[in-house]
Amino acid sequence: MVKVTVLGAAGGIGQPLSLMLKLNPYISDLALYDVVNVYGIGTDLSHIDTDTRVTYHLKSDAGDTGLVESLKGSDIVVIPAGVPRKPGMTRDDLFQINAGISADIASAISDTCPDAFVLVITNPVNSIVPVFAETFKKKGTFNPRKLFGVTTLDSVRSNSFIAELASHEADQAPTSYNIRVVGGHAGETIVPLYSVCAPHVYLLEPPEKMDELVHKVQYAGDLVVKAKNGGGSATLSMAYAGYKFLHAVLASSTTEQSIIESTYIYLDDSIPGAKETKALVKSISGGASLDYFAMPVVLSKDGVKEIKSDILTRINDKEKELLRISCRKLAGNIKTGLNFGQ
Numbered sequence: 363m364v365k366v367t368v369l370g371a372a373g374g375i376g377q378p379l380s381l382m383l384k385l386n387p388y389i390s391d392l393a394l395y396d397v398v399n400v401y402g403i404g405t406d407l408s409h410i411d412t413d414t415r416v417t418y419h420l421k422s423d424a425g426d427t428g429l430v431e432s433l434k435g436s437d438i439v440v441i442p443a444g445v446p447r448k449p450g451m452t453r454d455d456l457f458q459i460n461a462g463i464s465a466d467i468a469s470a471i472s473d474t475c476p477d478a479f480v481l482v483i484t485n486p487v488n489s490i491v492p493v494f495a496e497t498f499k500k501k502g503t504f505n506p507r508k509l510f511g512v513t514t515l516d517s518v519r520s521n522s523f524i525a526e527l528a529s530h531e532a533d534q535a536p537t538s539y540n541i542r543v544v545g546g547h548a549g550e551t552i553v554p555l556y557s558v559c560a561p562h563v564y565l566l567e568p569p570e571k572m573d574e575l576v577h578k579v580q581y582a583g584d585l586v587v588k589a590k591n592g593g594g595s596a597t598l599s600m601a602y603a604g605y606k607f608l609h610a611v612l613a614s615s616t617t618e619q620s621i622i623e624s625t626y627i628y629l630d631d632s633i634p635g636a637k638e639t640k641a642l643v644k645s646i647s648g649g650a651s652l653d654y655f656a657m658p659v660v661l662s663k664d665g666v667k668e669i670k671s672d673i674l675t676r677i678n679d680k681e682k683e684l685l686r687i688s689c690r691k692l693a694g695n696i697k698t699g700l701n702f703g704q
């Protein structure tokens with residue numbers, strides 16, 4: 363029996379994500395919440411003849427019983443609630459409005475299902491995850507092992523884009539790649555680690571081709587925003603990525619499997635690999651002290667079991683340079699979230 367709650371379920375990401383969750387036989391209850399249109403989406407989904415029970419909840423009164431009902435007994439809460447970008451905007455431009463929404467949501471989660479896994483999709487992820495953490499800390503419910511910024515789309519894109527460029531047929535399947543991405547989820551904070559992947563990736567020659575590939579991964583969100591021309595940002599690929607990450611959390615929490623996924627987390631000293639990660643980030647970046655960072659982590663039923671810090675000992679000089687740039691930007695993004703949260 364697993365209950366999943368989607369907050370922002372009527373949106374561009376929320377709808378296809380909810381559809382995929384309705385098809386998952388391991389999810390017994392799916393609760394949909396939004397401030398608009400959720401009755402229609404919920405009614406529609408509830409007609410699908412899979413066993414997952416669907417409930418839907420609209421923002422209600424001042425105490426928002428709709429939100430509370432959607433969260434009651436939830437094991438996993440996934441959050442694509444908030445506003446997306448339009449052309450000409452950065453993710454940071456979304457901060458003020460999305461931080462307010464996120465703080466309210468975090469507070470309701472603390473009060474209603476404090477032990478749930480919390481998967482944050484809302485942008486800017488680099489700053490919004492600290493807003494969640496600070497709200498949980500104030501309420502005394504912060505569990506750093508169970509709060510995740512969803513950065514899976516960066517890995518998904520890294521896999522797709524390298525496959526498109528492969529010259530040998532055998533290397534042209536995106537599913538044959540598993541590229542780890544570290545840092546954050548915005549422009550230069552996104553650092554795909556092509557040099558240390560298993561299975562091994564043959565780096566493109568000349569090196570400028572590799573630079574172009576990395577740039578495409580870092581700015582892939584902008585490509586979608588531009589192509590949608592005012593119609594929002596990535597929704598379908600994000601719904602897929604959100605589902606992929608949620609599935610990993612679900613599988614690792616309901617079985618003994620240890621699954622590794624990259625995700626943006628608080629580097630709490632109690633988590634094996636956190637101190638090592640902070641020390642490596644500090645030495646590579648030339649002194650940055652970052653408490654939040656996207657890293658490959660081992661997932662378990664209790665959340666993050668270990669951070670795979672060793673990956674940072676194997677990266678090449680180019681990736682070290684990318685990491686230095688990432689850390690400078692990330693420090694500011696984290697501060698923005700902390701200032702709001704505190």
Ligand SMILES: NC(=O)C1=CN([C@@H]2O[C@H](COP(=O)(O)OP(=O)(O)OC[C@H]3O[C@@H](n4cnc5c(N)ncnc54)[C@H](O)[C@@H]3O)[C@@H](O)[C@H]2O)C=CC1
Nearest residue numbers: 370372373374375396397442443444445446483484485600
């Ligand atoms: N982490 C990532 O890799 C990605 C993150 N995103 C972010 O995901 C967020 C959602 O994007 P879309 O689904 O395209 O936007 P959307 O506007 O289509 O949907 C957002 C939904 O959130 C709802 N909402 C607004 N305030 C709410 C509240 N207080 N409580 C519950 N629901 C609320 C809206 O009514 C709407 O249905 C954006 O911030 C976007 O930037 C988008 C793509 C990738």
Ligand SMILES: O=C([O-])CC(=O)C(=O)O
Nearest residue numbers: 447485582583584595596
């Ligand atoms: O670019 C955006 O605003 C949405 C997003 O995070 C992405 O597509 O990576």
